Amino acid sequence: MSAPQQPLTLDDIVAHLDDLPSLPAVVMELLDSIDQEDVDISVLAKKVSYDQALTAKTLRLANSSQYGLQVKATTIQQAITYLGFQTTRSLITSAAITGCFPEGRCPGFDDKQFWRHSVATAACAKVLARQIRFNQDYAFTAGLLHNIGRLVLVSSFPEHYAQVIVYRAQHDCPLLEAERTVLGIDHVQAGVALAERWNFSDTMRLAISNYPHPEAPGAGFLAALIHVANAIVCALDLAQAGDDMVPRVSMVAWQALGLSEDTYLQLFRETELRYDEITAALLS
Numbered sequence: 001m002s003a004p005q006q007p008l009t010l011d012d013i014v015a016h017l018d019d020l021p022s023l024p025a026v027v028m029e030l031l032d033s034i035d036q037e038d039v040d041i042s043v044l045a046k047k048v049s050y051d052q053a054l055t056a057k058t059l060r061l062a063n064s065s066q067y068g069l070q071v072k073a074t075t076i077q078q079a080i081t082y083l084g085f086q087t088t089r090s091l092i093t094s095a096a097i098t099g100c101f102p103e104g105r106c107p108g109f110d111d112k113q114f115w116r117h118s119v120a121t122a123a124c125a126k127v128l129a130r131q132i133r134f135n136q137d138y139a140f141t142a143g144l145l146h147n148i149g150r151l152v153l154v155s156s157f158p159e160h161y162a163q164v165i166v167y168r169a170q171h172d173c174p175l176l177e178a179e180r181t182v183l184g185i186d187h188v189q190a191g192v193a194l195a196e197r198w199n200f201s202d203t204m205r206l207a208i209s210n211y212p213h214p215e216a217p218g219a220g221f222l223a224a225l226i227h228v229a230n231a232i233v234c235a236l237d238l239a240q241a242g243d244d245m246v247p248r249v250s251m252v253a254w255q256a257l258g259l260s261e262d263t264y265l266q267l268f269r270e271t272e273l274r275y276d277e278i279t280a281a282l283l284s
Contacts, residue, residue, distance in 0.1 A: 007184025008157065010193065016156035017197045020101075024051055027096040030089045031199045041085050045076040048092055057095035060281040062088065066126075066274050090137040094122070094144050098282045101151045106158035108165035110241075114151070115283055117239035118144050123274040124229040127267050132225075132257060139225055142207040145200075146226050149191025149208070153183070174245060176212060188212060215252035224253035236268060238275050 022028075026047040049055050055076055062079040063072050067087070073079040080088045098119075103111040125143030129136045154161045160183055168178035179186040191208045200208075203222055210219035211226040227250055233239065234246045259267070 008160065010185065010189060013152065013156070013185065013190050013193050014197075017152070017193060020152065020155055020194070023096050023100055023198060024054060026051070027054075027093055028199065030092060031201075039085070041080055042077065045080055048076045053099070054092065054095055057099065057282065058088070058092050061091045061095060061278065064277040064281050066277055086135075086137050090141045093141060094282060097144065097148070101155055106154045106165075107162045109154050109158075109161060112283070113239050113241050114147075116279065117233060117241060118147065119278050119282055120233040120236075120238035120271070120275045121146060121226065121229050123278050124232050124267070124271040125226055127270045127274060128225055128229055128257065128259075131259060131263060131267065134221070134225060138203060138222060139229075142204055142211075142222050142226050143229055145191070145195075145204065146208060146211050146230060147187055147191065148194060149187035149189065152190040152194050153179070153185075153187055157183070172245075174247065212247075213250070214256075215250050221256065224250070224256045227253045228257055232264075232268065232271065236272065238272065 023031075026044065029047070030044060048058070058076065059073055059079060061067075062083060063069060067083060069082055071078075071082065073082055076088065076092070079091070083091075098115060101111075122140045122143035125139040126136050128134075129139035150161075153164075164175075164178050164182045167173075167182050168175060171178065176186045176188065188209060188211075192205060195205045195208050203220065206218075206220040207222040207226050210216055210223035211230060213219065214224040214227040231247050231249045
């Protein structure tokens with residue numbers, strides 16, 4: 001396949017964002033409320049509960065053993081009471097995002113494998129965050145969304161992206177390199193454009209923008225955490241992606257986490273356990 005005649009630009013991406021599926025209005029409200037103190041939680045819980053599929057998925061995740069609830073949550077309001085607003089918001093967002101993109105649009109792109117990798121990265125990021133006493137909800141959500149820009153490109157430009165997949169297979173090169181060569185733009189730029197449209201917090205936008213190069217000035221700690229989680233998941237091959245190259249790990253990010261070899265071995269095992277549970281809750 002030859003490369004497209006015209007490379008894509010950021011303007012092309014932004015112009016197509018309106019054609020993408022939109023998140024449920026209540027999820028947009030939740031994302032918008034991340035930095036607000038005076039949110040009426042009971043009103044938001046009621047709004048979420050009107051969406052039965054979203055509620056069921058959120059509660060499946062809340063009741064998985066990784067959250068250690070002694071009592072089963074049967075309503076969103078109970079989940080908020082038991083787990084806190086921040087954690088429940090991260091679960092609702094995760095449940096909504098994993099179900100909102102159309103599948104099967106792009107030849108050669110495996111949607112299930114994409115989500116398996118994203119869920120595995122979220123699971124690993126959460127385990128890492130707990131070890132270093134970082135916000136686990138931010139880590140989980142950023143892990144889930146770190147390469148959401150691929151779905152933007154696949155949904156908006158499926159024929160173009162099919163050529164990226166062919167190019168990558170032929171040249172055995174990193175994905176970002178294949179995207180830039182064939183499209184003139186990459187999934188990180190597309191992800192940041194979507195994050196702005198969907199009102200993600202600045203913390204989340206920074207992580208999506210900088211996870212491939214966490215040593216960049218001002219990249220933020222969350223980018224380093226997601227960078228390491230992404231590399232671990234590729235190495236463990238949890239997504240069962242035959243073509244998943246293990247990315248080169250930034251020493252800056254690795255040292256920023258400051259974990260011992262024994263801790264990492266324990267982390268690998270825990271990530272595999274958590275991954276199975278989260279996959280069952282979000283992707284079944």
